[in-house]
Amino acid sequence: MRRASVLAIVILAVLSMSPTAQAAGTSGEFLLFSGVAEPDIGVAPNGDQVLVTGEGSFTVHPNSVSASGDFTHIDSAGNVLVAGTWTATQLISLDFYGCRFIPAEGVDLGDDSLCGGALKMMVVLNTPLGEVPAIMTIFCIIGLQAPASHDTLEGEGVTLNVPGVINFNHTVHGDNVFVRV
Numbered sequence: 181m182r183r184a185s186v187l188a189i190v191i192l193a194v195l196s197m198s199p200t201a202q203a204a205g206t207s208g209e210f211l212l213f214s215g216v217a218e219p220d221i222g223v224a225p226n227g228d229q230v231l232v233t234g235e236g237s238f239t240v241h242p243n244s245v246s247a248s249g250d251f252t253h254i255d256s257a258g259n260v261l262v263a264g265t266w267t268a269t270q271l272i273s274l275d276f277y278g279c280r281f282i283p284a285e286g287v288d289l290g291d292d293s294l295c296g297g298a299l300k301m302m303v304v305l306n307t308p309l310g311e312v313p314a315i316m317t318i319f320c321i322i323g324l325q326a327p328a329s330h331d332t333l334e335g336e337g338v339t340l341n342v343p344g345v346i347n348f349n350h351t352v353h354g355d356n357v358f359v360r361v
Contacts, residue, residue, distance in 0.1 A: 207241035211359040214318050220338040222348035227256030230348045232338045238271050245271040262307050270302040277323025284332050295358045296322030314342045320356040
């Protein structure tokens with residue numbers, strides 16, 4: 181019996197380290213608003229940028245997502261390379277940061293339904309040349325648990341990894357919010 185208890189504690193500890201499990205205490209439905217006032221921007225190592233807007237909803241426990249929006253890929257010289265739409269196909273994880281407070285700005289929003297985190301989703305990019313699978317992460321810096329790398333105004337935004345094509349792996353700017361419903 182004692183061995184089973186120790187095993188259960190070890191399993192729970194391991195599960196608590198995974199991103200999806202971190203959201204386990206954060207069940208419920210959220211509305212997603214990305215690029216509210218102006219597009220979120222992510223940048224690739226070569227200087228190319230992606231501009232993203234979108235909205236939808238997602239649920240944690242059980243994990244589901246219904247979201248879509250627009251994107252534009254701009255090269256480092258400012259030329260539009262491709263523009264299209266994106267559609268979420270799967271919620272991969274939510275690293276929940278909390279609600280109400282924006283420590284990077286010293287702001288108390290006064291509303292416990294305004295929340296933040298790192299929402300990672302599988303998406304399909306709909307381009308003039310066809311559909312392309314990608315992984316999108318939307319960062320919202322609301323919440324006291326935002327990691328140091330995303331607890332700044334520059335930490336809000338989006339990353340977009342198009343495997344084998346390009347990885348916009350750094351946030352530049354964002355205007356996002358997750359609203360608990």
